[in-house]
Amino acid sequence: MDLARRAKTLFAEDPADDNGKTNQGIALLYEIEDIIQSVRSRRVQAKETDEDGEVSGD
Numbered sequence: 001m002d003l004a005r006r007a008k009t010l011f012a013e014d015p016a017d018d019n020g021k022t023n024q025g026i027a028l029l030y031e032i033e034d035i036i037q038s039v040r041s042r043r044v045q046a047k048e049t050d051e052d053g054e055v056s057g058d
Contacts, residue, residue: 010028
């Protein structure tokens with residue numbers, strides 16, 4: 001996933017948390033979280049089951 005790779009790069013470029021790239025990486029992690037939550041919501045609305053046969057959004 002491009003977002004994860006970009007976030008990792010930003011964190012690596014700011015080991016002392018002093019140039020703002022850590023905050024940019026955190027923002028990308030929130031974008032990833034939004035994508036995950038969106039997919040979970042769609043799965044529940046579509047009543048898709050997980051590997052345990054449950055509709056959980058996981």
